[in-house]
Amino acid sequence: MQAPSFDRAADAFQDAVGAQTCGESVRRVTQGWGKQREAGREREAARAMALAQKEERPDELRLPLQDPIAEQANLSTDGVMMLVRKEGWKEVKLTTISAVEQIEARASSDGQDGRGREARVHVLLSRHSYQAGLWDADGMAEQQYAEGVRRGLERCARLSSVNDGAVWIERITRENFPEAVQIVDWSHASERVWAVGNAVFGAQTAQAVMWSERWLTKLWQGKVVEVVVALKGLKLEQGRYPQEVQQAAGYFASNASRMAYDVYRAAGLPLGSGTVESGARSVVQQRMKRPGRGWERETGQAMLAGLSELHSGRFEQAWQTPCSIAA
Numbered sequence: 001m002q003a004p005s006f007d008r009a010a011d012a013f014q015d016a017v018g019a020q021t022c023g024e025s026v027r028r029v030t031q032g033w034g035k036q037r038e039a040g041r042e043r044e045a046a047r048a049m050a051l052a053q054k055e056e057r058p059d060e061l062r063l064p065l066q067d068p069i070a071e072q073a074n075l076s077t078d079g080v081m082m083l084v085r086k087e088g089w090k091e092v093k094l095t096t097i098s099a100v101e102q103i104e105a106r107a108s109s110d111g112q113d114g115r116g117r118e119a120r121v122h123v124l125l126s127r128h129s130y131q132a133g134l135w136d137a138d139g140m141a142e143q144q145y146a147e148g149v150r151r152g153l154e155r156c157a158r159l160s161s162v163n164d165g166a167v168w169i170e171r172i173t174r175e176n177f178p179e180a181v182q183i184v185d186w187s188h189a190s191e192r193v194w195a196v197g198n199a200v201f202g203a204q205t206a207q208a209v210m211w212s213e214r215w216l217t218k219l220w221q222g223k224v225v226e227v228v229v230a231l232k233g234l235k236l237e238q239g240r241y242p243q244e245v246q247q248a249a250g251y252f253a254s255n256a257s258r259m260a261y262d263v264y265r266a267a268g269l270p271l272g273s274g275t276v277e278s279g280a281r282s283v284v285q286q287r288m289k290r291p292g293r294g295w296e297r298e299t300g301q302a303m304l305a306g307l308s309e310l311h312s313g314r315f316e317q318a319w320q321t322p323c324s325i326a327a
Contacts (some may be wrong), residue, residue, distance in 0.1 A: 034302030068152030
């Protein structure tokens with residue numbers, strides 16, 4: 001499944017066990033199992049969503065817990081493009097759930113992080129699980145919730161959700177897990193500030209660096225209102241600057257409630273969505289985004305179902321019980 005092609009997988013199988021096979025045989029077995037796994041996760045998502053509507057949720061009807069996270073967890077969701085035959089480039093939506101461990105940070109002698117910003121707690125994200133597929137936002141919502149149920153997020157003591165500023169991600173996460181502290185990924189927010197500084201004052205000029213660093217420090221301190229006021233004060237002329245730059249003030253104003261970075265650091269919450277971005281590369285792009293004609297939607301979805309289980313560390317269990325939830 002991780003091999004660059006089914007032919008390469010067949011060669012690896014022959015080298016490993018000495019038995020002959022061909023790429024076509026590997027393809028049929030892999031995609032056949034993937035289709036079973038896709039049917040299984042659709043049923044599981046439907047079961048989880050149906051139970052969510054009931055006031056009483058008997059444990060025997062819940063999805064089986066798989067590596068549940070009891071203390072602190074993070075949920076991140078994103079999209080990555082994949083070529084689908086006869087359809088063109090389509091977005092694969094991916095959700096990643098991780099355990100979060102707080103690690104005491106080492107501050108410099110002046111108690112700062114080297115950029116004039118107070119050092120607090122570092123966090124380590126591990127034990128990742130994934131669900132990826134060619135879904136619309138509502139389809140992703142069902143799969144996101146089902147994966148959250150499998151990992152025990154409903155009973156998790158602390159839950160955060162770090163994402164970019166996409167409206168659909170904020171919506172489905174809020175509906176599925178209203179208790180999650182939603183955070184705009186720091187790198188996305190800081191890139192917006194740099195984009196404005198470079199566009200207005202000249203790319204990487206001393207003035208652009210000085211302006212950007214000043215307002216990044218304010219943002220790091222949670223002073224989003226001051227950043228918005230500064231952006232509005234630039235009075236950017238329409239048509240002269242990229243749309244992203246012209247809309248920067250609105251972006252920060254609308255996301256202000258999810259940019260309390262000083263509070264999040266003090267609470268030991270993650271600020272980056274690197275886990276889902278890394279997942280997009282390892283789970284989706286490494287196998288699914290290769291030169292060629294792309295994938296049929298059905299077989300592509302089957303492969304994504306299998307890859308989700310593989311990278312979640314559940315391949316053997318899923319291989320043995322691909323349709324564990326009855327219709």
